[in-house]
Amino acid sequence: MxxxxxxxxxxxxxxxxxxxxxxxxxxxxxxxTSHEQGRRIQITPCSSNHTAMxxxxxxxxxxxxxxxxxxxxxxxxxxxxxxxxxxxxAPLPFGGTRxxxxxxxxxxxxxxxxxxxxxxSAYKLYWNARGRAGLDIIVEVxxxxxDWHRQGLKDELDELLLxxxxxxxxxxxxxxAAVPRHLANVFxxxxxxxxxxxxxGRPRIx
Numbered sequence: 059m060x061x062x063x064x065x066x067x068x069x070x071x072x073x074x075x076x077x078x079x080x081x082x083x084x085x086x087x088x089x090x091t092s093h094e095q096g097r098r099i100q101i102t103p104c105s106s107n108h109t110a111m112x113x114x115x116x117x118x119x120x121x122x123x124x125x126x127x128x129x130x131x132x133x134x135x136x137x138x139x140x141x142x143x144x145x146x147x148a149p150l151p152f153g154g155t156r157x158x159x160x161x162x163x164x165x166x167x168x169x170x171x172x173x174x175x176x177x178x179s180a181y182k183l184y185w186n187a188r189g190r191a192g193l194d195i196i197v198e199v200x201x202x203x204x205d206w207h208r209q210g211l212k213d214e215l216d217e218l219l220l221x222x223x224x225x226x227x228x229x230x231x232x233x234x235a236a237v238p239r240h241l242a243n244v245f246x247x248x249x250x251x252x253x254x255x256x257x258x259g260r261p262r263i264x
Contacts, residue, residue, distance in 0.1 A: 085187060090117035090177070090197065096127045098201050101193060110181070117177050121200055128207055129244040133169040135203055137241070138215050140172055141222030142199045149191040151179040164226055172226050212243040 089104035099120050104113070125132035143152045144161035151160040164175045180192030206215055216237050223229045237243075 085184065087113075088184075088190070088193070089113055090120050090193065092120040092123045096123045097204065099124055099197050101190075101197055110185075114174070114178050114181060117181070118173060121173065121177070121196075124200060124204060128204070129246055130207065130242075131240055134215070134219055134241040134243070135200075135207070136169040136173045137220075137222035137226070137228075138203045138218040139176065139196075139199055139222065140226050141218035141220070142203070143176065143195065144222065144225040149195055150188070151183045151192050152176075152195075161225060166226075167228070172222075172228075207243075208246060210245060212245075215243065 087104045087106045087108065088101050089108070090099055091102045092099050108116075122132055125135040128135070140161070144159070146153050146156045146159045148159075148161075154160045160179065163179075164172065166172055166175060176196060180190075180196055183192050184190045203215065203218070219237060219241060220229075220235050224231050224235070229235055
């Protein structure tokens with residue numbers, strides 16, 4: 059299998075200032091964390107002493123840890139995440155009007171910058187007391203993508219991946235597109251696929 063070259067969590071530098079976060083009185087300090095041995099993510103309360111950089115960095119690490127728990131390149135799942143979040147009817151900060159959705163503000167050129175944009179945009183909205191719907195949908199979609207992968211839903215994830223690459227501006231929007239080789243699906247050894255088994259009828263002995 060092709061070797062994976064991606065930025066490790068320790069090298070990640072999120073686009074946020076290293077400052078203390080000023081929380082709205084009704085906002086609880088929260089953090090995206092991994093659980094179930096790095097197979098899923100959740101939102102948990104955290105210390106109010108965390109800086110914005112620490113919160114975004116640790117949330118990035120949690121999501122990347124879950125993506126790295128699979129055999130696929132983690133960038134595959136980052137694009138799948140964007141493919142599921144980037145549409146006009148999605149909640150802010152990703153959705154919006156058809157002509158000016160929130161995701162159109164993304165100008166990065168790498169998958170790591172894409173994940174950073176997704177996380178930091180949702181947190182900024184939360185810190186400005188405009189709700190946590192952006193954070194909630196990130197958690198929901200990350201867990202959904204990992205579930206689909208373990209169920210062997212390759213085609214569905216391939217479609218999301220290409221959609222995410224197009225909407226993030228990393229491939230041309232029009233024309234045919236193929237999944238890059240390093241982002242191709244790699245099935246897990248124990249694929250959790252729901253199957254229906256049919257037992258052929260036995261011929262009668264007369």
